[in-house]
Amino acid sequence: MYRLLLALGLLLALPAHAEEGMWTFDAFPSEAVKKAYGFAPTQAWLDSVRLGSVRLAGGCSASFVSPHGLVMTNHHCIRGCVEDLSSPQKDLLATGFYAPETKDEPRCPKVEANQLVEMKDITARMNSATKGLTGAAFNTALKAETAKAEAECATGPDVRCDVVTLFHGGKYHLYKYRRFQDVRLAFAPEFSMASFGGDPDNFNFPRYGYDVAFLRVWENGQPARSPHYLPWAKQGAREGELVFVSGHPGGTERKSTVAELEFQRDVALPYTLLYLAELRGMLREFSQGSPERLRTTRARLRSVENALKALRGRHQALADPALLAQKRKDEAALRARIIARPKLKASTAGAWEEISQALELHRPMLAEHRMKEVGDGFQSELFTLARHLVRAAEELPKPNAERLREYTEAQLPSLRQQLLREAPIPAELEVATLTFGLNRLRETLGADDPFVQAVLGREAPAELARALVAGSKLQDVKVRQALLEGGKAAVEASQDPMVVLARKVDAEARAVRRRYEDTVEAVLKRNSERLAQAHLAVYGTSGYPDATFTLRLSYGVVKGWEENGRAVPPLTTFAGAWARHTGKEPFKLPDSWLAAQGKVPPETPLDMATTNDIIGGNSGSPMVNRDGHVVGLIFDGNLHSLGGRYAYVPKTNRAVAVHGAGILTALEHLYGARRLVEELRATQAR
């Protein structure tokens, strides 16, 4: 894959020694880095940065930045927590939050932190479990073996184990994480500052966001010890400096087949984009209805807008004929190499064709699958909880290997946390989103569809949604706990309308899931694995695997780029933020920042662009220098980075980070977060 991407790089007339790559820690290309920058990380360096890295189970990255469990991440990664800790009287999203004493740090009900402590190659084990199998049988065996391996490894509630797929199934690893479930909020700036520039500036640069938050993991009622942490650098990053990003890129498709990319372009992305665009229009208007609506909707809206913009960027990348032309060329080259080697030719016989056929089956099934099973038709937290309760009652009595994946032993701690967390569920927003989902369900499947008729009866979506939300008691954790612990008997006896609905639709939702998994997912997995093995045989393992929300290290430099002939400099300053202030959202600086004019050096760096190869999921990743010391905090990429889902273009692809010096300056002089500043400064002495 690396060579293929070099080819693409050359096509675009770019240097071939680009900083491309989301490398696993056990296969970092130290030699290449040494050659280009005269510095190579040692094993100790790699171990230390890995153990200092944190994954937030919700889909973000983070890092330990003190020995006392202090965790740094983005504000946007824990926006939900800030919202959960707010009330109509105390809007922490608006005001920001700082706990003057450690004991004042409140718990984030939905946040879980993971630390990667062990990685093990189990490819041989997984391959032998699926040997000779195809289709549904392949998938079933793969899932069963996954559940088994994870269950063996997950020895207690503090351990999380995931069988992770690398190289599209070319390799399987078992990742073992330490789980931290008591995660508390130490500091969050104002939402208006964290997301300064809002949706217009999102994925853009120059940028002036202070997208920073500090959490702390606790254990047994006190701050957890975190001996592996990343010290704060004495000096901030400068233009041209070599920097590393350690984090969890969520997913790339750089090695997908052309047929899969065309499917994304023509079917999957258009479906999702249209769903999100309409949802965004609804949520924006809904949030204008009252201050309370705005308060409870802001975070959700921002997530939807972020996803919409990111997916739009992906679609535009795929709609560029040059990208797919290059992919076609690469694929043809791989096929030619495979055909030239009889063993590979035999082992991949029909693989591309089977992938295309599976996608043809997926095409007419996609909307139905999304609506009935993935949840697009039931946009409601209460419904999600109800479905989990209904399914847990059904699945937990089964042998581990036969359960739906999210109910296997290894997943139970997360599931329990999700079901039993104390977090408000705003009823008005629930009604709005559920109405939206039910409307889309009816429109997508048609008013005459039996499933739609079973759901709606003679009700209109809005009325049904109102009745379900008003009638359900599932906002009460005790009610959920009773149903979870009561098992099948309790769930079947429940008259809670949301549980009744979840029961009613479950058989049909499971059926479409099964159809999808057996005829689409299984075929894609099996054949991707065959192609991946052939790819490894042809090109070797010197490349990096597509991102799968597993820990990766990337290297790069602080660097701007050229946009329409205009140079974009790599660093922005506090002065730039003051200049961008219009007084109107989303360009309204909070008072803390306005008051700092004249008190803080205006040239203090705020944000920066670097060439690191990152993608969604890397949000919250620490950026470190050669010493492994923190010089920044990833929070975004530029618009060009969105196409990085499919190919890294060195000339324009940029990561966007908050600058280390800016983080500290604002903490100290704007927010008076003396306690945290001292804790961070103490690490500089190391």
Place this chain on the structure above:
Amino acid sequence: MYRLLLALGLLLALPAHAEEGMWTFDAFPSEAVKKAYGFAPTQAWLDSVRLGSVRLAGGCSASFVSPHGLVMTNHHCIRGCVEDLSSPQKDLLATGFYAPETKDEPRCPKVEANQLVEMKDITARMNSATKGLTGAAFNTALKAETAKAEAECATGPDVRCDVVTLFHGGKYHLYKYRRFQDVRLAFAPEFSMASFGGDPDNFNFPRYGYDVAFLRVWENGQPARSPHYLPWAKQGAREGELVFVSGHPGGTERKSTVAELEFQRDVALPYTLLYLAELRGMLREFSQGSPERLRTTRARLRSVENALKALRGRHQALADPALLAQKRKDEAALRARIIARPKLKASTAGAWEEISQALELHRPMLAEHRMKEVGDGFQSELFTLARHLVRAAEELPKPNAERLREYTEAQLPSLRQQLLREAPIPAELEVATLTFGLNRLRETLGADDPFVQAVLGREAPAELARALVAGSKLQDVKVRQALLEGGKAAVEASQDPMVVLARKVDAEARAVRRRYEDTVEAVLKRNSERLAQAHLAVYGTSGYPDATFTLRLSYGVVKGWEENGRAVPPLTTFAGAWARHTGKEPFKLPDSWLAAQGKVPPETPLDMATTNDIIGGNSGSPMVNRDGHVVGLIFDGNLHSLGGRYAYVPKTNRAVAVHGAGILTALEHLYGARRLVEELRATQAR
């Protein structure tokens, strides 16, 4: 083209004698119809149906159905009029409307009716005007000659002349219409009945809508004489019966190149779909805010939803690999035939390549063009009026041939009508849509874009929109009239904030328009014309031209189809509507229909499906039998008809109409519209 489509028909294993075709009246394939059905329309039949046909300038079809200017069309075609005639106290969209006496018919402020009285082939004239020209020069000459030909023909305010493009420029005709500007409302059912089933049932069948309205054209203060009208059939249409549809299909792209279709699939449609989806989400939520919002937003929302669903259907058709594969095959076949003929090879040299290059130029320009010039960034009726005033002041002093197209002499009557009509402009909705547009403008071009900064200054979109709408006086027709008549001096002196904005953005909007027209539109037109001429040379003129909102005649039969192995019958009944009533919108029958149960035969036909080849723009088209007598009223197509934009698939493509018998029965027994029923029955006696 006909042969190409036959090829597609065969590919799909369909009979080759399909009822495909949107035929011009001067080239109707009477022989083919005679062969298949034993009946061929005579010239007198064709003339009579043509002169009985009406075009609504807003984008619909209609027909004269009495000698006294009575016009039949769809409710959804004049929904805006019903809304314009409503007030918070008198919601005609909700209640429906019937004028007991002719003198009670109120005027529809925005509706204009056209009757096609003459068609003339001016291909030679147009070709000689552009001979030897390419690029911008070609376009300029084409526009100048168009303006000249139209101006020569348009001898007064009652005449409208359009140079129409047929066969993608293979032929140019001059169409002369009689204009009726005094159009009044005689009857409209309740919105809930006209659009029964709402968005879920839209483009679906079985269907139970009564999408019917009657207008009357007036002249000199009394009903106009309409000697050419379509009499009402004594007998309604029956399954298998041969029927004709005369109307104005808005546009098809069956003859577009593969590159153009790919551009639609990857760039143009995704852009528009995402814009509409978000607008829909916003408008739906907005309309829930108060009864007055609902009243003023319903019609707009319905139009947006209709467009969204139609374009989604188009996108899905293009995303089907089989369709584009066939188009590629057809294109290759045409190229092979062209290459074999040296003269054609020379006349089309580089044509496909130039089309592709123009599309590559269009790609990065599309969003900017839509935002700045087409109006996506300024979704506001007041802004549209302001821009017209600003541009009219600039354009009208120029020689006719040098003006922007919409300000040429031939277009002036329509423009004046648009500017000077009395119709309410709901301020709250204006603010909402303008806010939406300005937000999208900023997001699309970026907050740092100079144009965006010129528009917004330091204002937020919502605040600017509120200030503009509150400050503008353009809702007042007198203010607009003064500006129109005051010309450049008055417009330049105006301090009306909407006029100020329109002035401010005009240079830049014109610049992008010019760039688009010179480098994209001109190249596409010139090369489409070259290819079209070659196509005519290869395949002859026995086919029909792509639709261009010009009058066409299609033939077909009343017929159902098979959907997922299930037969869909071609007719629905009043009983079906009663069964579908849930009491909840959009499945809530109005009282008039509920009260009719037991009083009207339940088996009375309501809607029907036919194989006629129609497309958007055909809404409101009369459906006539062999005698040329009205047996139905087109109001929709099924979901499969949406792909008809690119190819007609006989097996599943269906037009959807209100049945003639159902129209009359409801008028008489449900609405007590005795006056109109008598007027229609009188025509049966002819």
